[in-house]
Amino acid sequence: MIRLEDVYYTYGTGYAVEGISLEINEGQLVAFVGHNGSGKTTIAKLMAGIIKPVKGSVFIDEMDTKNTKHSNIVRKVGMVFQNPDYQLFESTVLEEVMFALKNMGYEKEKAKEMAIKSLEMFGLSGYAQRPPLSLSGGEKKRLTFAIVYAWDPKYIIFDEPTVGQDRKNLQNLSVMINELIKSGKSVIITSHDMEFLWQFNPLTYVIEKGKVVWSGYMKELFSQTDFSMYNLTEPQLSAISRKLELKQPALTAEELSEVIKGVGSI
Amino acid sequence: MHVLEVKNLSFTYRGEPKKALDNVSLNLPYGKVMILAGPSGCGKTTLLRAITGLIPKFYEGEYKGEVLIDGKNVLSITQRDLVQSIGYVFQNPENQLVSYIVEREVAFGLENMGFDKDYIINKTENILKELGIYELRNRPLRTLSDGQKQLVAIAGILVMEPKLLILDEPTSTLDPAAAKKVASTVDQIIRNKGISAIIVEHRIDIFSDFADFMAVMEAGKITDFGDIKEVLERYSGDDLRVPAFIDVQKKAYGRVIARKFEDYLSLLNASSKRGKP
């Protein structure tokens, strides 16, 4: 479990995160949503142990991030950042994936084995000996997934994973998220992309000015009539479902079109 | 005559085996807005670079074909004429904002052209008012939100009164609320001024309500071009983030009935659960 207990964080002026308490259990898919600057990325970084709270505590499987060796936290929590260019520096793709594994204390041969397996998972085996910087944008993004996946963390955080991504990359991401959940991992996504998140109906925390202003499942969030006060854009499928007065909103275009065609029902 | 004519354009970056652009042709009429869409790496940015003359000026390679802006070949017009014909807003505002305060940033292009001081101040004030960001004019750029920075970047381009505005993923770093604000503000201004626009976007839904045309690219080629509704109706691939409501219409009715999301919603009612609206 990841547990935040009355957590505060500041970058110097005012609190970026203010008095947040929540729990994330194993195998859960959780989304932190809100506009840019709301504090969701700060929460993600606190959970990954990259930054420490100024007040309160963050516990990863009962380890307080303030008192735990950083490598022990990283072993449990992997974080995929938005911009791949901020991390790639090794001379080959394989070494890039091995880098974190070696930091965690894995022997070179074992690290290589784990890295190769991860590259296969993301269709990057053929790029193993290429310089990471020679990859296309989409390939670099897949590489960042492979880097984190390699050390098999229990909790994986994706920070704004849909920015600049085409549909194919998003489909791959959806498949990956579903497989991670099925395998018992916890997946945490910070995003303002409601259209992408809608398909999962995740447990959702709406963050505004560093505080949790709403929590529950996404279906419930958009079935309330006052979600606009959180400055969120309703997913189109939710809006269409509401207009059709469906008992339960449809999560995919396929589902909704079947209802409209009169073949299915929700 | 069209504001943009691309004729059989091909380009291969130096040292690369494959063509980045392969015999691309398209025309954009004056005053119209086009979405340019396609998967990552399909050549959209290369096409924009060629349209603006950055290729071959900044990028060496094998260049064939022709690009005409307002009837003039982009390779032979002066920088001055080019700047007053095309405006380009980059994806990341941080990489194009060069000044300390907003007013100076917006005035930058006109200062470069050597226009009279009073003329520049007048034009700058007007565009800031039109975009609804006049109150930000004395603010340092670093204090602005991402959405505000993008509007300032757009102001700095629109103040030059280009005939063609190019927006390269202008909302990719913005949340949906800021993105919609930028999109609707830009749409209003360019319609009022009769400016044409090319918008590269993965999130087609942000601009699909405003666009007239759509061009789809794949592997350096234009695979479809035309009225946006018709192109979205014909599209059967899975590279584009087709707006969900378009997807639903295609799957439910076999065609696109309403191009705008609000229009589609207004057609629906509870009895639409079965059959057509």
Place this chain on the structure above:
Amino acid sequence: MSAVSRAFAYEMKNSWLYKLNPYVKTAAGIILIIASIVFFSLQRVLALFVFMIIMSASARKLKMNFGSISISIPFAVIIFIGEVLLGRNLQTGIAYAFRFINLVFSSSIIFTSVSPDEIDYMVRKVLRSRDFSFLISTTYKFVPVLASDIAQIIEVQKARGVDFETKNPFKLLKNYYTILVPLFVVSIVRSQQLAEALELRGYGASQKPTFIYEYGYSVLDLSFIILILAFLFLMAFL
């Protein structure tokens, strides 16, 4: 912004200091810096310190400039101890310590009151080079952007298990290498895009680019010049 960076970053305030002609502000700042270096006696050093405190406070900048005083204090203490250990008397030790504080304080006053636009204006006029003035103002603009890049890269690498808190200097040096390559890449991409943006915004299109602001002289400038001269005259008698 941290207190330290606030002490050296320009921030507009509504006070008399900001209304001065940029040449007058810059010249006054340079005079204060030179005075910080050449004044040796305790009376002159303290007089200069008090003068700058009054100037900064009346211009509503004391909170901003205070960061410069606070960062210079540890070094000033080291200088004081060093001077005393070298056999100088306490008075001289204090004077030397305050010289350092004055140097940092005067630098803070000049950096926080002359805007990037004013620097651009002066460099263009004095050096007759738009390119050089643009270079300076762009550097100024992108320093915080670069700092933000570095901070983000550090966070990303930390998430891969890189330990930036290790006490081993060799390991720390090796770990900082993981920042360099991404920083170069990001900076090169940014520079390329900036160059393209400049081209498309007509940089270099005119031999005589305009500068939209005008900076004249007023009674305030004359009064301030007289004040500075009077202060220097007074120092001659201390």
